Amino acid sequence: MVNDNFNKKGGLNFGVNTDSFFGIGFGLLGDNNPGRLQASFDDFFNLLNSYKIGNIEINTEIEQLNPGSLQKFIIPSISAFFSKLLVPLSVSVHLPYLQLNPASPLEEYRQVSVKAMSGVINACRGLDVKKFVIHLTSEFEDSIMFFPIEEKAKKVLIDIAARQAKKSISDILKETKLPPAVFALENLEVFPFDYLYPIVEEFGISVCFDMGHWGLNGFKPEDFLKKFGINRIGEMHIQDMSEKRTDLRTTVRNEHRPLGTGILNPAGFFSSLIENERFSGPLIIENRSKEDLISSLDYLKSGNFI
DSSP: OOOTTSOTTSOOOEEEETHHHHOGGGGTTSOOOHHHHHHHHHHHHHHHHHHTOOEEEEEOTHHHHSTTHIIIIIHHHHHHTGGGOSSOOEEEEEOOOTTOOTTOSSHHHHHHHHHHHHHHHHHTTTSOEEEEEEOOSOHHHHHHTTOSSOHHHHHHHHHHHHHHHHHHHHHHHHHHOOOGGGEEEEOOSSSOGGGTHHHHHHHTOEEEEEHHHHHTTTOOHHHHHHHHOSTTEEEEEEOEEEEEEOSSSOEEEEEEEOTTSSSSOHHHHHHHHHHHTOOOOOEEEOOSSHHHHHHHHHHHHHTTOO
């Protein structure tokens, strides 16, 4: 049976993260005056209409540096466009992660991180949010994997991180009283998802599969599905990846590249999802500029995916 979240043509539902157009957190400390943002929103939604894109993911980092921005402008602006889009709009929210760490061994810092995330969730209550994408670890946990210490000591740090992450998702669920499946835990760059997946199973939350983060470790998107399955995946972050060998032993990979310009073979991956009717969407494009986003959208259009 075709999944309800497949589009009418039997394909997949694609979407756009606001980073692709506005930059992380709507520019963070950039020019966030209402007039400029309103003009950018007009341009953004006109672009979505032209490609018939009905899914967006809001990056909420702006709330850390410009508190109140979500409720004062971002959410009202998005709500105002619901009736103007040619296709129904579905919204997911990427919870803040810069300077936060819900897996921190410092309990006070962990609690502050949970409070910041819960605050954003509450600020978004006016939207019908399908998924809250969450990072339960930070760059500190990624760096643990490279610490020049004994494996036994490293395992202690890993266990602490996993335990603190578990406490944080428990606290967030209690604080927000939202269904667990509305939260989608994202796999990150280095810290193995194996250590966090038990949290997914224990609490019944979903997964956000990021094909770029996974690819940084040399893996293909299909490998993630083989290892963790697809039933719990509620959202995917899609992008391509460049790869360049710089010397005899060093290969540099860069994620968030436009679809079709790198080594991840996104068309083959998307085709396999359609063929097997295996995913209930959405697939959110994560690029870092408007130009790259348009390149990705044109790639999807040329491949008859949209």
